Amino acid sequence: MGATHRDVLFDRGWLFRRGQCPAAAASTLPSVDLCAAASYDDRSWRLVDLPHDWSREDLPPRNEDTEFPVLAVRYGPWRLRAGDNASWAAPDLDDSAWLAYRGGEDWRIYSPALEAVNAVGWIRQRLTLPLRMLSLTANITLSLGIVAGNASAFLNGVLLGEPSSHPLSGRDYVMPHHYCLPRQLLRKEAPNVLALRLSTFGGPGTGRLNSSTSQGTFPGGLFDDPSFLVHNSRVGPFDAAVSQGQIGTAYSVGGIGYYRKHFHVKRKAGQRTFVRFDGVYMRSTIYINGVHLGGWRYGYSTFELELTSHLKDDAINVLAVRVDNSGVNSRFYSGSGIYRHVWLTTIDEVCARMRHSSPARRHAYAHHMRHLPHAPRTTCATRARACTS
Structure with missing residues (x-):
């Protein structure tokens, strides 16, 4: 049988x-x-x-997610200044005289200097993280969404991340920007200061982020292009801020x-x-x-x-x-x-009898069968044992 x-x-x-x-x-x-x-x-x-x-x-809402918590700051109260100065990343800088800027708008409407080709400017925001988020053990992701240009981000004066390419390319206009927040940098009592150095193709034109418009006609800042359905949000199972595979895995989330x-x-x-x-x-x-x-x-x-x-x-x-x-x-x-x-x-249980073999060889074979590594599919051999008599 x-x-x-x-x-x-x-x-x-x-x-x-x-x-x-x-x-x-x-x-x-x-x-x-x-x-x-x-x-x-x-x-x-x-x-x-x-x-x-x-x-x-579907993922839980960002403010309820304990595995992939996301701090979305795109539409917060920003301060804007055209120009470039490394000292503007300092957390104790007085930026009260800077322009009030609203995320989602093209920053060129705030200053003629930002209509220049290859314009550079800074925006700053003070953040107070919810205590619930600070109590989590998971890493906190800071999400800017799609930036019309490129960004270097500083938290409390410390660099979080630099642009993905030098010089600026059209690809940068459609890539979401997000950063992992180091817990040792976060302030629990005083507000945290986020500073962004933004660079853009600039120009006075009316180009859109996903167009093939030439350099010098692009919007800048945290601009919401009307042809994009999502700029900085979580939709169903997709969230660019925490998807490590990004566009290659359709912004899905593993974990x-x-x-x-x-x-x-x-x-x-x-x-x-x-x-x-x-x-x-x-x-x-x-x-x-x-x-x-x-x-x-x-x-x-x-x-x-x-x-x-x-x-x-x-x-x-x-x-x-x-x-x-x-x-x-x-x-x-x-x-x-x-x-x-x-x-x-x-x-x-299957017994594989080996004729004309010595006890020493039978013992060695039995030892080999017990210590085979796990193969992708177990074969008949790994399910067999050597007879002991």
Whole structure:
């Protein structure tokens, strides 16, 4: 009689949480990730069926997001001055005599000097961050949206970021500007001072940001081009301020997510059980009943892990998966999460007898089979064991 081999689709009834595990925020070691513990209280998690891609789901409002908090300052009360002086980045500078500037408007209407070709000017704003935002452990992103030109940003006199290209190019007119706010620079009591040095093609013309108009006819400042639908906001699952893949991934947002599945298993004596993931994007870490099994860094290939020695036949088992789609890792939309099927496989234990071999060789073969690395798809060989007699 042939060996039993049974694949069961394992897609239904998973629990999901988007964002870093609160209990694991202080450590990056998988062995202390409490969201993967069998006893972890996951009753507040959302029920999902696989395949599942969280990058397609709407993000929470910016002011409620605890994983990707965004401070939007585009339409705040700015002060504007034409010209260029490095001392204007100083936080204690008296800018009360500067012009009041409203974000969204073409700055050329404020000063004839800003109609000059290759005009340069500075705008400044005082920021008081909400206490709720300051209490978060996640990084805070400062978002300017699309700038009509290019910008160097200073927070409390310290440079946050410089222009993406030198000299200024037409590409800079359609790229969103955003910066990570270092917590050591943030003031909790006094207002924080944001200063921007803006450069623009300038000129008195009426060109638009996405036109092919030649140099010298472009608007400047934090101009809202009417042909752009979004200048600085979060729409559904898209937010340019926190999308690390930017336009290449359609401004979608990755991050970290957790999946958990509670299940019973019935096995016959001598049977082995495996879990196979057809695709997880990406850097997945797998746990069974709180035990760290292993993982798979890649997002497009299948991988399989054995559960046999960690399963409980008379109790509920908990399979947990941590998925990390952080950073720039794709040139196109990849999605995030367990975006393909999962299978639970049960097989009879297979014995591979080697004739005409010495006990030493049989022992070496058995050791080799136990220490094979996890392959993208487990083969018959890795499911076999060497006979001991």
